[in-house]
Amino acid sequence: MKKYSIAILSIVSGLFYSQITIGKTTPSLLPANTSVSIEFGNATGGNKGIVLPWVSQTSLVAGAVPGTIVFDSRATEQKIYFAKAATPNSTVVSQWVDLSVGALTPTTAFTSDANDENTAAKVLVGGNPLTDSTPGVLVLGDTNKAMVLPRVSSIADIVSPSAGMMVFLTGTPTAPINQLAVFNGREWSFWAKQ
Template identity: 40%
Template structure:
């Protein structure tokens, strides 16, 4: 009897769409693979010792580079700096401790990966695999005012300035398409 009940459940899973909402109950439209809620929070990019040492990175890969405290995106076979400012830091202003030390004490699980959409061998921690869906970044009005304790490597969309905002550990940088 239990096996008979599990068959319909398996068919339901087969039809599940590869869409994820974080901090909210639903996705705004079918063109979204990952969407965040509207709380004053951002998404923290993976910290790497050096962007240059990341092997297999494809265009669109985003990281926080600890060697120069900058947020970078892989673009046209090179790394593009999104931080601009060179005063980035991983020191927590509240505890005055180096976040790198906290992160380095954790064991890395190199096979860890979350894929949304069709799973492929593309390297990365969070990989959005859909070729016809996009990620909507966390939206925050004036993140430099409203995110009380931003972390190095944080990225959001500033709804007031209509710009991409990245935090390098000390200052916010803004990008407009």
């Protein structure tokens, strides 16, 4: 009975307007922005990031769609990749873009755990769970909302980053940075608006 109740609540909650915040020190009844479906941490001063799903090889990611971000844990890679389409609005991945470009490969290979993966398991935020077939660990199903990454003032604030971690660097009020930072287990790589 408990399993049925959880399944019904999950389906019903996906049909209503909602916003999720994770890791905020002060809960708020008001969303940060009406265009946000999920928000990680506070607006400034965080010290945690999100760790992307580890895959054994990007070409083996079944059903990947443009916008998918993963950590390729192969010893020869150990990089963060972004799935890109060749044309706008395409649902076919034409290329995996290296977001760790320029970073040195870690000296120690990382291995993912030996647990079997349930490939059907996923969390859907927004969208309709009855019709959304997008594969992924965390799927943002809203067509008009975005995710707000964990925000940190400096990567130095993250004491022990994990391979595959991603954060948004805010900097300080007097010295804003506004960059995406990804960690491959050895070095951080940075992306800023060009």
